Amino acid sequence: MKLKVNDMGIATGRAQIVILNKKDAATYDLHPEDRIFIKKGKQKTIAILDVAESKAVPPGRIGMFKEVVHILQAKQNDTVSIELAEKPQSFAFIKKKLGKEELNKEEIYQIVQDIVDHKLSQIELTTWVIANYMTGMSVREIVYLTEAMTQTGIVLGLKNKVVGDLHSIGGVPGNRMTMITIPICVAAGVVMPKTSSRAITSPAGTADTMEVFAPVVQPIKVLKNILQKIGGFIVWGGAINLAPADEMVITVESPLQIDAEGQMIASIMAKKASVNATHLVLEIPYGVGAKIPNKQEGERLGNLFSLVGEKLGIKVKVVLTDGSSPIGNGIGPALEAKDVLLVLHNDAKAPSDLRKKSLQFASHLLEFTGKVKKGEGLQKATEILESGKALKTFTAMVNAQGGKMLQSNHIQTGKKMYHVTAHKKGILKHIDNYLIAKLARLAGAPQDKGAGIYLFKKKGDAVVKGEKIFTIYAHNAQELDFSATVCKQKHCVEIQ
């Protein structure tokens, strides 16, 4: 059957979707979620059908979202032919998992390939995520999933015997130790190809903060050169297409506020395998407000990471930490970058919690990768930091990535400010981390590097009436107003 193209002018970044008018769908006996083979001259694709009552897509027309328009190189009013197509191969494998059966290597590989190729509908992708969430995955399945996610993306292709990596399963605000720990280890001679994430719902990811100093999007070739010259980098993983299946899965997990364990382990380990990591130090913060509620759970999860790592040839050292408090004072890219610089400069005003944690993890990495003997890591790390070698290495990394090293007072923060002061004398009992993060985002972070929040006081600190607790920074008055308005409505801090 022949239909004329209606370009809907919308790109959603998800599966390929086309729309038929209800009347045409009835005539051709087609149903929502059917697969439709579409041909336009030599171009062809398979899209997922939606059926609508629509003036925008009258009978005789096929509404196309940008993803389909692009693949078919279609224009408004072009003629295409369509016919019913089969569901993708992985549909049967998703049904198998739904039946609580264990999947084999080929089946998991096919599912991941179809996810990456945007072939699964939202219903199918959700079914895959939920089925895994509910039945769990065997270690074997997690390993296959990791391998499939690695292979459907870019792989760095290093052949070094020892490649270090650092990861935190996250959930702790302001945790920017990466930008201090990595230079310390690189200065000690450990190869550290660090890929970081950008913020999704937080005010800054490590990639956003690193970007205050240097571009974090680099071609693979440049990254390999930097590794050879300096031994490490800190870039945005998303730009080099590592394990891209992860992003699609997140479109389902994020609105459901779930993090399916097998999927999470595979996503993290796939990114490590993509940069050929051999030694991974993994932080698992636990405690009230963290992702992992208690130590026991943290240990169980850590063991699972180690088991999967073993099958992949990646040694994993798990470090459990107290995840109930934020680390550092700045929240938002520029304000966090200032914290990092203060530590690297051994400045007396540097947040001591950030300094301590960075040294601790550098110590773990130095000992784990065999750079120093057991028990000597902390001394070595401290020496590198205090001697200025860490700062020197960080500067070299920044320059190699095409950036320019800044002084702390040259880092621009938002010119518009809103101060939150203590309404009475007392002890700061509580700062609402979730709300603080939200205020920083409303003020413009992470898009506006200089937007965010600076905490002058932390939980447990004494305050007197009128003393500053935190300041909201923004670049323009409207965004400051968004943030300040929400701040006034809600209780961000509690003084007793």
Added chain:
Amino acid sequence: MKLKVNDMGIATGRAQIVILNKKDAATYDLHPEDRIFIKKGKQKTIAILDVAESKAVPPGRIGMFKEVVHILQAKQNDTVSIELAEKPQSFAFIKKKLGKEELNKEEIYQIVQDIVDHKLSQIELTTWVIANYMTGMSVREIVYLTEAMTQTGIVLGLKNKVVGDLHSIGGVPGNRMTMITIPICVAAGVVMPKTSSRAITSPAGTADTMEVFAPVVQPIKVLKNILQKIGGFIVWGGAINLAPADEMVITVESPLQIDAEGQMIASIMAKKASVNATHLVLEIPYGVGAKIPNKQEGERLGNLFSLVGEKLGIKVKVVLTDGSSPIGNGIGPALEAKDVLLVLHNDAKAPSDLRKKSLQFASHLLEFTGKVKKGEGLQKATEILESGKALKTFTAMVNAQGGKMLQSNHIQTGKKMYHVTAHKKGILKHIDNYLIAKLARLAGAPQDKGAGIYLFKKKGDAVVKGEKIFTIYAHNAQELDFSATVCKQKHCVEIQ
């Protein structure tokens, strides 16, 4: 924040969805699947957010699907204000079920209410369906679900002590016994308010076939009058909004080709509760090609129906039948209607399998509702059919529903025909039921009442070369061509 309306001109019949440009979403820190509170003067609603790169929805604009346009009474270029809203209450309960916990009455009621109000996103609805599918539901949960589905729709409100009902869990083509069994029972004095379904993926539902004779869409008031006057009707359940949550769940189950047991039981029982049924005869066809693979499974499912029925005050009699063969010769509304008339007229050409099955189920109903003693049902049913009383009652029902009784030869079938004949002498080993149904639909059924297929031969029959096996009927040449083309490409029949 204020935005101008872009009417997308599309209605999908699903959740309320709005689209923001990627830039605006970043500025306001909004994410796909977030809930957005929208206000236009006094009109307000909560919609689900989609984020797109789009010329159709530039910054400063909000793209609205018809469902939202309608509720807000919005027009192109109207100004609306938006803000972030909470997820619906039932989100937490769906998450609870995802955690494999049993839900209580209030939780299930809230979920069903939110489903009916189109408040759940496709991801959330899929999660609900899959979580139930994977953990199963307790009898208590099924009962709550049934009650919630009943109460969110129309209820007939009968107060009769005995109200009979008949249901088949389906999967057997051409099974039109309802239109014979019901008049027999009504003629015997059983009150039978029969609601039937239209075809979704089959060539005809009972409602489609009944419509050959009479309108199947009737106001509740008219239905009550008919019950008082005649004692029974056969109408389309969909038109009277019985248990409407079912339709939304089907949008997920149908493309996944699953039928979650608890949901299925609740859907069926809710429709029975809605018409105040007290005695339900339930057919469970089992065997190769049927929904239920074997007798044991059929018995287990039957017990579950009985248990749920008990809590709802509905007595359930389960009848297990051989579901491996089709019943009757006609497929498609008019052709099936002809079969029904032949049986009601006691015509020698009537399909004997359809006649036998109709009498069998009438017998069960008469005995179960206490109209006759045990062992006397078949005799009574046969007497009513052979005396012409069943035909007379059916005629009265047709007239009461505003229709007109037809003679078999006055039922119009498609003028365009395509005959499939035996390519050699032998025994008909196989007719592909799925394909036969597909051919009937491509020929125009159920929209074109006269379109469909008439089977001259059935499995096991002897054929000689050139003898007609079946005929495809269509109203226009194009649809006959669609069907015939597929018929030529595929092997519909096998002769040995």
